[in-house]
Amino acid sequence: MALFAVFGIAYSWVHDSGYDGVPAGLLAIVVDVILQPNTINTVTNAIHPDKTSTAWLANNAIDKAWLGGKGMIVAIIAGMIVGWIYTWFMKKGITIKLPEQVPSNVAASFTALVPAAAIITGATVVYAIFSKAWHTTFAEWIYSVIQTPLQHASDGPAGVFIITVIPVFLWFFGVHGSIIVSGIMQPLLLANNADNLALYRAGKLSLANGAHIVTQSFFEQFITVTGAGVTVGLLVFMLVGAKSVQMKTLSKLELGPAMFNINEPILFGIPIVLNPVMILPFILSPVITGFGTYYAIKFGVIPPLNGAYVPWTTPPIISGFIVGGWKVMLWQALMLCVTVGVYWPFAKKYDKILVEQEKATATTAK
Template identity: 45%
Template sequence: MENTKKSGFGEFVNNKLMPPIMKFVNTKAIKALQDGMIYSLPFIIIGSVFLILSNIPIPSVAAWLTATGWSAFFTQAYTATFGVLSIWAVVGMAYVYVRNEGYEALPAGLTSLATFFLIQMMNIDNPIKGLMSSGVTNSAGKMVLTGKAVTANIDKLPHALQGVMTAPVTGVFNITWLGGQGMVGAIIVGLLVGWSYSAMIRKGWKITLPEQVPASVAKQFTAMIPAGIIITVAMFIFAIFSHFNTDLLQYVYNLLELPMQGLSDSLGGAIVIGFAVSFFWFFGVHGGLIVGTIAGVFLMPNTAANAALYHAGKLSLANGAHIVTNEFYNNFINLTGSGITIGLVIFALFAAKSAQVKTLGKIELVPAIFNINEPFLFGLPLVMNPLLAIPFFLTPVVIAISTYLVIYFGIVPPLNGVAAPWTTPAVVSGFLIGGWKMAIWQACTLLISTGIYFPFAKKYDALLLKQENAKEAAKAADGETVDAQ
């Protein structure tokens, strides 16, 4: 009866639950989102290196870097890579969408970029307004003029001059909206441009030149009508929002991105993400791919926001830092592989008695160091294995909860926004994304994994050993029978 129930539940998941999920994951938009975001990965990692260099946590070294000007150079490199994350996303998603449709893709990516620029106000607040609240400091960080004093002096100027000094600076791009805060807007623009551009090309809305015209030139004319229509529509959208003294990116940020960030950056969000990865993998579906694609939309802006706070020297929960970021997902929930299976590796190497577990433990050791555990997922297996399902589901949930709480209660600092590649070994990644305290906590999570997996692995190993001994006994009995004959 128990096996029937398990089989029935497995059939329900595979036949009823998984098909609509996989259909959603394989839609054109989600594929473009997933593959388009990959183009930003090199810039995120490179920018993370410069983010670390511009914020060396050694006062004497940091002071020397500031005095010599190198800190400013590192900041420039960070801003031009990680700091404009939304640019890479908006180009990449439109490019991939149109490429997957079989058309010339680069013009679509560039059209998407132009649209993204067009729908935002090209201005920033005047720096003087900031000084009126924060005051003026010297190179050593000492206050030389309070905000109140700055305001008092400005008030002495003629009103016309006051207006000029406090008016927004126009004709510039606002870096805020090119980074994490513009990410959801970039996703919407990238996907809509990719879809509409492909649809117009498919319907033949293009300028066709004679065959004598070089192909490189003809392709650009092919893009002219779709690009022109998209940009014209974007201009009208900008005009409508300008009437209300805002723009589409700010509207999307307040309407969608802030609530989504709040939803993902919660204990409940951490639990759902931690459980979902193992849940999908248990039924043989790539949980990391599904959850990473969907959750990344919410978590990447959290990472970018923390990086900006870290760069400004204001990384704290009180200043709005996020607990659940993309690195929380990559370097904790998926540490040593989906299900955080390092506990199984340790058991296999030091306590296993069955040949199957001991052999797979040796095979899995090196991949586990780099957060890969397919040998266990399909070889042990963990997929559709009810005997190991509880620790496989439980471990990432426990670590998600405990990691959330140690950050929430200030035991370790928030993640600093540095994007360590997901293959970075444990403890090393912890140091990069949160300093020595996070490295120690990451080591603790490895012990938690071991403690959860050990009793279940012991029972499963004993079962395998019994089966292996039975096979050996059967072989021996067959051999004796042959000899007797």
Template identity: 45%
Template structure:
């Protein structure tokens, strides 16, 4: 009867719930978003490596790098990879959109980058503004040591004529603001990438292009084909920039951040956001749909900016919740919600390797042993299977939720630090914890593994007994 109810419920989900969700997930925009953001991942990982070196979890090593002057080089590598995540995002999304529409993709991606830069004020504050005053950062040398305090800087500036003071503290024009190239520009980058991808391909399909004679080399002709769509998009973007400047005395990126990104990041960074994310990953997987790809693609739009914001704080040595650090980041998702694979199935693996009596469990445990260390658990998802399996549904659904809740709380109460760097998602547990948050994070990951064992063990034991009975019945036939 229970299995019949489960089958009826599964049929309802597959017939009524999943089709509209999958239709949404497979729209052109969502596919471009999901696949386009992947282009940023290598730079996030590479930049994180240098950020880890610059903020090494062992204080003595960190200080040694500063003393020998290498911290500035590590920071340079971080600033040109992870810190400009929005550039990789806007190019990647527009590129994938055009590629999927069978259009010349690179010109579309470069047009999106041009628009992304055009829509922001090319102005940055004078570094003296943040250096001056009692709470100012002061002036540092190449190794990051303060050579002039904020008070000392202010005292020296005050001795100068007012005209020179105004000149020194006025904003610097003609400069690209690094703030918008990082996490704070992510939602704007997504919007620009999608709109440019859509409008560029629409014009290209409509034949808005300059056609050159056949004798002209293809690589040259392709660039002329891109000229009209790119020119129209850039012109419209200039008018949008002018509208925001004249009407609101701001730029579009600042407006998007204030109206959209800040509220959405707040929602994603909440306890409720963490629990929904943890539940939805296994919800999709339970019905045979790749929950990791779906939630990683959609959630990444908000989680990656959270990680980037934390990385910027870590680079300044200010990664604390009091300074605005986020709890729920992309690393929270990868290294806790999906630790050892969707459903956090390490507990099930431990049972199959140490206590299972059925041939099916023991055999699949051996197959999963190595992949499980590297956070890959498809052998369990489809081999046991966990998909549509009522025996293991409770721990499969609840383990990620319990881990998301407890991890949020230990970070919230300061027992474990927030994460500011990324590690490859295949990095084994405990090692990944150390890399992204030091020994405290590594210790907490070890505790999470024990939570998984405790959650799965009683249910796996009952299911193993059922499998043994099935195997015995089959042998008796």
């Protein structure tokens, strides 16, 4: 995950600046690996996998943990720095320039040599400084000083508030709040996911052993399930309680997409966007499902989510079972039912407004 991120960030930075992004992406991977530990201090007993020892040391190794959620923050930093430095060299023209007779694909390979030498040398110097001065690596320092505190900060009521309220608040003004918040929170939530998955595989998934409550699965299966605002409650009213032609028609169009957590037809068709009648349930539904699930895990009603990452388009109930078993599946179903009660009175009021508008339109047409 971090390996893809570090390549993609550097590539996008350079590509968006008008240059070939592939060399920068590959350089970012090199830098990411240089900044990581090259030793593994804890070795698992091959005969007894449940036993580990620190008496042995594996040298010149790449620990896969740093290529996943554990190394996400350092990957983001490395990708951005490499992208910026590489672009600076390109803009200043500090590259090896070959005659026009040289084939373009050959010339391109030489273009990256100067920035590559500078970037790799810089990364090696940073590695040496942290190794000699603090007997650690840049990746380990970032993890302990920045990533771990941020993960814990995201794993509490403040984190739940951010991922429940801000996305729907932005959506109300027509801005894709889920993407904006994910851009900031997703690295932390994915890292929390990875930690839970490691505990689950070891048979130690519990809050006492350090499991996280707020993970990427938490966000997608309880905050944005059936779409931002958990609009399944509104859809149920539209299917069984609506009297206006607009709501009845949209309910048929939205039924299929809602099964895969897509709700733009409702957001822009009812609409919920810039609709003062619907803003309260639109914000309240994810707040209830989010905080309800948070405290359900905190007090042991349901177990922590197991860290399995499923595509966000996975239908609800099925996704609940995958990320937590039958208890989480039933809890997810309960939360979806709760949203019906949240949306119903507001949807009913807005439905009456639509009916009156449709009557007025029909009268005018006659």
